[in-house]
Amino acid sequence: MAGTTRENIHSAENVTDRDAEHDAGRGPEPDAQGGLRAEALAVLRTLVGREDAAFHPGQFEAIEALVASHRRALVVQRTGWGKSAVYFVASLLLRARGAGPTLIVSPLLALMRDQVAAAARAGVRAVAINSANRLEWDEVHAALEADTADVVLISPERLTNPGFREQHLPELLARTGLLVVDEAHCISDWGHDFRPDYRRIAALIGELPESVPVLATTATANARVVRDIEEQLGAGVLTLRGSLGRESLRLGVLRLPDAGHRLAWLLAHLEDLPGSGIIYTLTVSAAEDTARILSEAGHRVLAYTGKTDTEDRERAEQLLKDNEVKALVATSALGMGFDKPDLGFVVHLGAPSSPVAYYQQVGRAGRGAANADVLLLPGPEDRDIWRYFATASMPDEGKAQAVIAALQESGRPLSTVALEALVELRRTQLELLLKVLAVDGAVERVGGGWQATGQPWEYDAERYARIGEARVAEQDSMVVYEETAGCRMEYITSVLDDETAAPCGRCDNCAGRWFPDSVDPGLLDRAGSQLRHAGVPIEPRAQWPSGMDKLGVPVKGRIAADEQLAEGRALARLTDLGYGGPLRELFAVGAPDAQVPPALARACVELLSAWARGDAAAGAWSGVGRPAAVVSVPSATRPQLVDSLARGIAQVGRLPYLGALERTASARAGQGGGNSAFRLAGVWSAFDVGPDLRSALAGVAGQPILLVDDLVDTRWTVTVAGRMLRQHGAGAVLPLSLAQAG
Missing domain, CATH: 3.40.50.300 (P-loop containing nucleotide triphosphate hydrolases)
Structure with missing residues (x-):
């Protein structure tokens, strides 16, 4: 991908060393007093501080298209070629001709930091507007008023912020002398790093006068992505593609x-x-x-x-x-x-x-x-x-329609937190979906949250099917790369x-x-031993999700201290390098229910031993004392697995196994998807304490209980089950799970 200014200018500085073969035979640069090329070369040499600096093939052509012809250009060149040098030189040349500052849409805060710092070292007056420097916006505004900013960098996410869009963007667009879209492959659905916020840039380009040149840069665009970017830039795009091979x-x-x-x-x-x-x-x-x-x-x-x-x-x-x-x-x-x-x-x-x-x-x-x-x-x-990641950025039709309907029915803007209680989506998925719907024009972000625009929205099934097919083809290509001779x-x-x-x-x-x-072999044994390091903390929930009353669950605010869990342990995460592999097989879709595998059972015993010894952070048994008994969470999908794990732990630890909570008629099989509020609602009435368990709990009243489950995801199942045990006389409840999702 396009690098930072420092790297690109660095590559221009070293063109005589690293790219001499490209420049050999091209002849000397024109005299410094003659024409745009000489003027551009003088600016480049001032920027990099070297009198022998020369343009890479294609750099001046891009600068000329922007400065002399005010064209729209797409530059697809390898990393290190010098894409930033193009837009910094073009910016200074346009500024010398009376143009306003260059507006650069840049995707990452770290990238902005490097670009601003490198620009300053090169004599380019650059400022940034992003979520991390809100306190400096007044200074940026003053610089624009005084016309002392050569370059303004913004993140694409700023384009969705209503305050920025209404208060700052119109003035910025009115002054812009050049628009630069860095990492332009993010515009495209077909790009490997598609971002919904980037799709707003096409609308941004449409708001610019035709006299304002536009430059898009990327190092990672195949022909399909190039065509997509060209369409979004508009008619008459000049595309400059160079060799992408990296000789180093x-x-x-x-x-x-x-x-x-x-x-x-x-x-x-x-x-x-x-x-x-x-x-x-x-x-x-x-x-x-x-x-x-x-x-x-x-x-x-x-x-x-x-x-x-x-x-x-x-x-x-x-x-x-x-x-x-x-x-x-x-x-x-x-x-x-x-x-x-x-x-x-x-x-x-x-x-x-x-x-x-x-x-x-x-x-x-x-x-x-x-x-x-x-x-x-x-x-x-x-x-x-x-x-898993192949379709993460593609909207689900049913979820999308549910979001639009919830906003329409509310009649007022809703925050993401309030919307979570109305639609069954996790926060990250909901935020991504809102961005996609906003770009499609179905919703908009306003003061106070999100609202429906009233514009019709249709799920483009054909488009998303094609994107999904393209993702699979890319995966197959990666395997070919691995196996090619x-x-x-x-x-x-x-x-x-x-x-x-x-x-x-x-x-x-x-x-x-x-x-x-x-x-x-010795290092293999060491790596294997360290990979078998067991124990992931299960942090207790301390707060109920917002809006639970809308889902028929009568809780809000903080969870009462005498109803909270103690800190628990999971053997490993499903994504872990060590136990993650066998756990993924155990919990794979279609995997049969069976007793806990002996190797995982032994690992759980070792985990319990380490937990009993304690650590500096929480101490032995999370500081609440050794459990007096074992209770299990009933499972609709893996009853043998949970029961065998709970009974095995009780036997090894010489603890009484009191049995399992009962599943009620309203219990759902598994936890399903959805956000925190819906996950809690799904398990709120799922369990009951039967008469046998109630009697057994009376015998260990006020003492710690080990609560065994197979898989912990949102932690609401163990939170609700633990709360119920505490309400029936248990002391601290310590959850233990084979696996933790994520």
Whole structure:
């Protein structure tokens, strides 16, 4: 993907070293006093501070189209080519001709930070408007009033904010001299990183006078995405495509049997990889587990995921840039906008779902260095993870109609929290759906929340079917990349429809394996042991969801202290590298109900032993004391599994098993989907304390109870069951589950 300004200008600085072959034979640049090219070259050399800087092929052509012809242009060029240099040079040239500031739509706050800082170093006066700097908006407004801002960066999410849209955007558009859409593949449904907010940009372009030039840039667009972007930019688009091959990257694929082997390989060979780099994983838990295991072995690594606090992210990024850590173990949260020109390697534990997404991530490496190593270690679980994310951004017709109907019936704006109580969608899914519906014109964000526009909305089944098919085809292409005997760089760039794709002569298929493929048995044992690290906290719920009265559940506010759970434990998350694999098989759709497998039963006993010993945070048994008895949550789908687990734990722990709660006639099979409010409503009346259990609880009144379940997701099942036990005399209730979702 397009890099930050610093990286792109850095690439322009080093054009005589890294791209001499491109410039050889082109002849000298025109005299500094002659024509637009000379003027643009002078600006470039001022920006980068080098008198020998030269344009890459295609850079000046893009600048000329914007400045001389005020055209709309799409630049599809490899990472490190210098796309930001194009729009910074064009911005200063247009400003010199009396144009207003350049408006750059940029997708990530981290990218904005780097762009603003790099622009300042290069003498470009840049300001940003995003959710993280609201206190500076008055300063931005003053800079626009005084015409002292050359570049204004905004996030696409700002375009959905009613206050910004009404108070700031009209003035901004009236002053804009150039519109830049960075990471433009996000506009397209067919792009690997489609974002609904980006689709608003087409409407934004329509509001601009035809005299205002528009530039879209990306490094990851195949022919289908290019056509889609061109249509959204309007008529007469000039598209400049260059070679996407990355001569600095040495690609390779190493197939190993399982997560234990992959981690053992990393434990042995991480320090052999050049410089510092990134280890990508497909899930948050995999990133956290990998970082923990590598750190415990003495490697300087940090986890970096969507759950990482903003300050911790910034600190981690800086430590990597300063080579204070060997690697960041990251999800795709570390992607667009991260700029380290000398990044030495990228390793993937598990494959992204498409060669396009893979190309974007490996593009972090080797931008300002002659050599960088890229290694993919695919896993057998990859396809399951791809399948989940393939349709995550596509709306469900029934849910969409339910959202529109709820807004229409309310007659007033509803906040996301209020809307949650009316539609069965989780917060993240609801927010994404609202964005899609807003772009389609069916709803709009206003002061106080969301409201229906009254415009008809139809589910485009054909379109979403085609997108789904395209996602599957991309997954198949990724498998072909893994298995190909041909040049890997040639394959991946040909998938991006690069007509110049050619053998690289460097990858493992062209030049032979450049990486060891052996795994030390001792390290394999260590990795396996650390992967079997058991115990994920089950945090107690402290607050009831909003709007439960609308669903017939008479609770609100905080959960009473004497009705709350104590902190519990799950053996592992379904996405974990260690026990996640066998747990995913156990809970797979269609898997038969059976007694708990012996290996998982033993792991639960070990978990209980560790829990009994305690830890620094919560102490033994979460600080409430050893359980006096075991009770289980009844399961409609896996009764043997839960019963055998509860009875086995009671036997090993020499505790009385008091039996299971009873399922009522209103109980639903499983927890189903939906948001927190609907999940709570679904289990609110699902259980009862039968006479036998009631009598048994009287015998352990006021003492801690271990509550056993098979799978914990939203925690409402164990919360409701635990509350019921406490109301019937139990002391603290400690939930124990085989698995935790997520």
